[in-house]
Amino acid sequence: MKVELSYITNIGKVRYRNEDALLTATKVFSEISMEHPIYETLEVEVTVPFAVADGMGGHPCGDKASGLVLEVLKDAEPETEEDLLSLIKRAKRVLDSHVEAISECFGMGTAVAGVFLSPKKAIVFNVGDCRVYRMRDNLERLTRDHTVVQELFEKGLIDEEEMRFHPERNILTSSVMGGYPEEPKVYVRTEEVREGDLFLICSDGLWDEVSREFIERCLAMGVREGGVRLFEGAYAGGMDNISFILLKVL
Numbered sequence: 001m002k003v004e005l006s007y008i009t010n011i012g013k014v015r016y017r018n019e020d021a022l023l024t025a026t027k028v029f030s031e032i033s034m035e036h037p038i039y040e041t042l043e044v045e046v047t048v049p050f051a052v053a054d055g056m057g058g059h060p061c062g063d064k065a066s067g068l069v070l071e072v073l074k075d076a077e078p079e080t081e082e083d084l085l086s087l088i089k090r091a092k093r094v095l096d097s098h099v100e101a102i103s104e105c106f107g108m109g110t111a112v113a114g115v116f117l118s119p120k121k122a123i124v125f126n127v128g129d130c131r132v133y134r135m136r137d138n139l140e141r142l143t144r145d146h147t148v149v150q151e152l153f154e155k156g157l158i159d160e161e162e163m164r165f166h167p168e169r170n171i172l173t174s175s176v177m178g179g180y181p182e183e184p185k186v187y188v189r190t191e192e193v194r195e196g197d198l199f200l201i202c203s204d205g206l207w208d209e210v211s212r213e214f215i216e217r218c219l220a221m222g223v224r225e226g227g228v229r230l231f232e233g234a235y236a237g238g239m240d241n242i243s244f245i246l247l248k249v250l
Helices: 062-074 081-101 148-154 212-220 223-237
Strands: 002-010 020-024 027-030 038-043 048-055 109-117 121-127 131-135 139-141 187-192 198-202 242-249
Touching: 002 020, 002 223, 020 062, 020 242, 027 062, 038 223, 048 062, 048 198, 048 242, 062 081, 062 109, 081 109, 081 121, 081 187, 109 131, 109 198, 109 242, 121 131, 131 212, 139 212, 198 212, 212 223, 223 242
Parallel strands: none
Antiparallel strands: 002 038, 002 242, 020 027, 020 048, 048 109, 109 121, 121 187, 131 139, 131 198, 198 242
């Protein structure tokens, strides 16, 4: 199975460092800022990871946390949802160990979302407010945010578009965090893979800046052009780091 993908991690217009990181198959991109989306095609014969991590602002070492978690995911090939849950616990232990070695990083944490993709299935997961969407017949959000506003949405108090503007939209109810005993809450599901499936994995620096309708229009343009338009749309606001992976199953 082949996939084509477009990806970028960018500091945005306001932040003084990029705390986001990307994982594309065997490559982790962290503590860098790309100017333009990168386009590639890959052959997928076994389980391959694609993920975005968003280091927690307002906490120490967020840029380190996002990269460290993705390094744990990089060489993994989970076969079941239980394997994935164990993997996230292992990532937390890595952050705990980092805090033990470097005490000033106590409380370091990250949100993360991704897809472990194989020719037969996709294990989709998230912790925090990074997201995975899929465009098949229509655009569907496959993940569930761990945020205060997600809980308000599920109670019917706000709609999905209002989640982007709510004053408490950045308050997480779960993350992968080092130094605290609490285990992260993980949302995970397994989906069949079909030819033509288009997945978007992104941090809130993308989905918080553009509307659902804009995302749909960009994905309809295909991976290469759609990736460029997604980045341009998010960067027009640029209030946060911007990171995403757009990939299509061929």
